[in-house]
Amino acid sequence: MTNRQIVLDRLPQGDKLAPDHFALKVADRPVAGDGEVLLKTRYISLDAANRAWMQGATYRSALNSGQVMAGGGLSEVLVSHVPHLKAGDLVFADAGWQEYAVMPGKNLSALPALKPETHLLSVYGIAGLTAYFGLLECGQPKAGETVVVSAAAGSVGSIVGQIAKIKGCRVVGIAGGEEKGRWLTGELGFDAAVDYKSPEFKRRLRAAVPDGIDVYFDNTGGDVFEACLFAMKNFGRIACCGALSQYDGAPPPHGPRGIPGLIVTKRLNLRGFVVMDFDDKREAALADLQAWVADGRLKVQEDILEGLESLPGALIGLLAGENRGKRMVRV
Known part of the structure; x- marks a missing residue:
């Protein structure tokens, strides 16, 4: 009934991102209320934007010291109190760097059952x-x-x-x-x-x-x-x-x-x-991407690391250009 989290312990102040900017903490596992879902994180996406959020407000709120590090990922619905989601559904959620999260269900949609499911974060994701x-x-x-x-x-x-x-x-x-x-x-x-x-x-x-x-x-x-x-x-x-x-x-x-x-x-x-900006054209884009992957014209490269604890190093490595293709962490 616990929830391991990676917290942004202190903001970088003109220095390069380092492991000691983060801390591993253990909190109680959250409980979903009316209109909410309890999510279990499967994969967390690593993106250069994670670092940009530490510099101030962008298209999302700025990050602050002491909060769970922000990040999107692929999560499984464990408990749902909304009609359009059920236990076992996969969703893309801005759930942060943690094992479990509770979020409003109205902003989440079930993802298609595609294999490998990691493609939902890479070629069919953001x-x-x-x-x-x-x-x-x-x-x-x-x-x-x-x-x-x-x-x-x-x-x-x-x-x-x-x-x-x-x-x-x-x-x-x-x-x-x-x-x-x-x-x-x-x-x-x-x-x-x-x-x-x-x-x-x-x-x-x-x-x-x-x-x-x-x-x-x-x-x-x-x-x-x-x-x-x-x-x-x-x-x-x-x-x-x-x-x-x-x-x-x-x-x-x-x-x-x-x-x-x-x-x-x-x-x-x-x-x-x-x-x-292009949400209204999302379905047509996914149809093209799926067709190109299916006929071999679009090759998918994924860089998958293991374990919640590896997230700080994974982001630092991404900023240094370690990865080839989409980097993510399997939680």
């Missing part, structure tokens, strides 16, 4: 939908165009690049290290990969896109964003999904230089988005 809508709705790629994606070996980026290939584009992935680059071009079918850690990164990027970039899917911000910005073609589109390079540690000394004039002269379209 990662896959973010990739789908960010590329197709914001980037609007056309067959024959050049698409560049940063953090290309991550959960979102690896799917973005594959969807762009399905749509007939030439795809260049930016990732850290030669091994990830070989994986992108060898297994996922990217046309080229560029290592952002290389001292010759900018030269290699320009060599990979000699005619410029039509669509850039930005997961990182910072120097990578700046390099791609200056390589954009006229009327290029940039889908601004995240700023991984900006989340952990001290803020950068400056932002990208020359933006206003460059955007005007190249007539660029930069669009920020969050996946909830």
Whole structure:
């Protein structure tokens, strides 16, 4: 009848996230009341946004010291006091880093019985939908165009690049290290990969896109964003999904230089988005994603770690680029 929780013990103050920012605590297992459900956590999603929430309010409330670390995941309904959910149903819930949670049932929906169920967190979850809508709705790629994606070996980026290939584009992935680059071009079918850690990164990027970039899917911000910005073609589109390079540690000394004039002269379209913007198109997106996985055109890479205690290290490792594909923890 206990509930193990990972608590954000103290907020990072300009320093990099470390294990001692978290604490493992044991509380009583909660009890569901009228209109509520009791959930048992199966898998917790690790996302760069987890770190961004520590910096202040975004599309959700800021995190505070002493509270259960926020995070979404795949949970099983144990007890339900709402008619549309029953014991045994799986739901995606923002239940936090803990074994059990009680939540209002009105905001939860039963997920389809798909195998493996981890795909509900990766390609059919926020990662896959973010990739789908960010590329197709914001980037609007056309067959024959050049698409560049940063953090290309991550959960979102690896799917973005594959969807762009399905749509007939030439795809260049930016990732850290030669091994990830070989994986992108060898297994996922990217046309080229560029290592952002290389001292010759900018030269290699320009060599990979000699005619410029039509669509850039930005997961990182910072120097990578700046390099791609200056390589954009006229009327290029940039889908601004995240700023991984900006989340952990001290803020950068400056932002990208020359933006206003460059955007005007190249007539660029930069669009920020969050996946909830496209809830009305969710079912059509899932139908496409399922079809592409079924026919082998979209490969799914998952990075699954074990145990609630591994969550702080899993997030720190994700921020350092350890993972390939969607990182999650089996609780």
